[in-house]
Amino acid sequence: MTEEVKNTEKKKLIIEYKNVTKMYGENIGVEDVSVKIREGEFVFLVGPSGAGKSTFIKVLLKMLDVDKGHIYYIDYDVTQLQKNEIPHHRRSMGIVFQDFSLLPRKTVFENVAFAMEIVQMPRRSIRRQVPAMLELVGLQGEGGKYPSELSIGEQQRLAIARAIVNNPRVLIADEPTGNLDPETGWEIMRLLEQINRRGTTILMVTHSADIVNAMGKRVIAIRNGKIVRDEVGGQYNPEEDDDPDGDYSDHALFSLRNFDEERRMAHVSNRGKDE
Numbered sequence: 259m260t261e262e263v264k265n266t267e268k269k270k271l272i273i274e275y276k277n278v279t280k281m282y283g284e285n286i287g288v289e290d291v292s293v294k295i296r297e298g299e300f301v302f303l304v305g306p307s308g309a310g311k312s313t314f315i316k317v318l319l320k321m322l323d324v325d326k327g328h329i330y331y332i333d334y335d336v337t338q339l340q341k342n343e344i345p346h347h348r349r350s351m352g353i354v355f356q357d358f359s360l361l362p363r364k365t366v367f368e369n370v371a372f373a374m375e376i377v378q379m380p381r382r383s384i385r386r387q388v389p390a391m392l393e394l395v396g397l398q399g400e401g402g403k404y405p406s407e408l409s410i411g412e413q414q415r416l417a418i419a420r421a422i423v424n425n426p427r428v429l430i431a432d433e434p435t436g437n438l439d440p441e442t443g444w445e446i447m448r449l450l451e452q453i454n455r456r457g458t459t460i461l462m463v464t465h466s467a468d469i470v471n472a473m474g475k476r477v478i479a480i481r482n483g484k485i486v487r488d489e490v491g492g493q494y495n496p497e498e499d500d501d502p503d504g505d506y507s508d509h510a511l512f513s514l515r516n517f518d519e520e521r522r523m524a525h526v527s528n529r530g531k532d533e
């Protein structure tokens with residue numbers, strides 16, 4: 259058994275699906291899905307359009323109720339949550355979507371601050387924490403701008419800052435690089451990897467073969483609502499995806515090399531800090 263697998267098995271379970279089925283009438287959303295995710299893992303969820311990836315995430319967030327099965331999260335069953343417990347449940351996870359959903363009339367600073375105001379953090383914490391988050395995502399000094407004044411990559415980084423400002427145990431990202439050019443996509447992946455190294459569990463939906471292959475993380479492939487593959491250090495298998503989106507390009511190959519190089523360097527410079 260490799261070191262990596264051993265270390266993973268020692269870690270605490272944070273999410274467990276047990277025989278989860280969600281139907282939309284006659285249509286299968288997910289069917290009899292069972293899977294365990296441990297604290298600190300970085301997991302890619304891949305599969306063609308209509309495979310059930312978004313359904314997989316929505317039942318975890320309790321945006322949809324399951325028809326069968328259970329989803330255990332930390333120390334409770336998501337499927338048994340009462341209505342009034344759902345907001346707290348969702349806020350314990352950071353969520354990033356493809357289309358950012360930033361607040362256009364609020365500044366960069368206010369967009370992040372707003373996420374803290376919702377959970378009634380004191381003003382003092384907000385003043386301290388927001389600049390720290392903006393720095394983490396490389397937006398230091400940009401707090402006074404509006405989202406429309408940011409590049410598309412900066413907007414996605416802002417969305418990530420907002421998603422992690424309350425220190426979620428899990429960060430869920432549904433195609434966070436789907437609207438970005440490859441270069442900007444890698445920038446976002448470096449950021450997510452950094453967040454993962456700080457201890458946040460990451461569950462990311464993607465169509466990008468380049469990203470999945472370069473990152474060497476766990477890959478859960480789903481198709482027709484069922485898990486068809488689940489492996490650590492998995493590669494993207496094009497046969498599992500008959501509908502890849504536009505993340506492929508000559509560009510991507512070029513930046514892939516840079517990315518590998520930078521990952522090695524980041525690893526070296528982080529040694530001793532978190533190992």
Ligand SMILES: Nc1ncnc2c1ncn2[C@@H]1O[C@H](COP(=O)(O)OP(=O)(O)O)[C@@H](O)[C@H]1O
Nearest residue numbers: 282285286287306307308309310311312313314
């Ligand atoms: N609101 C809905 N009503 C009916 N069928 C749906 C609905 N949402 C999703 N589905 C069906 O469930 C399946 C899985 O969808 P989804 O989870 O969105 O897939 P993915 O995110 O992998 O593209 C698809 O066949 C889709 O047609």
Ligand SMILES: [Mg+2]
Nearest residue numbers: 308311312313
């Ligand atoms: Mg989807």
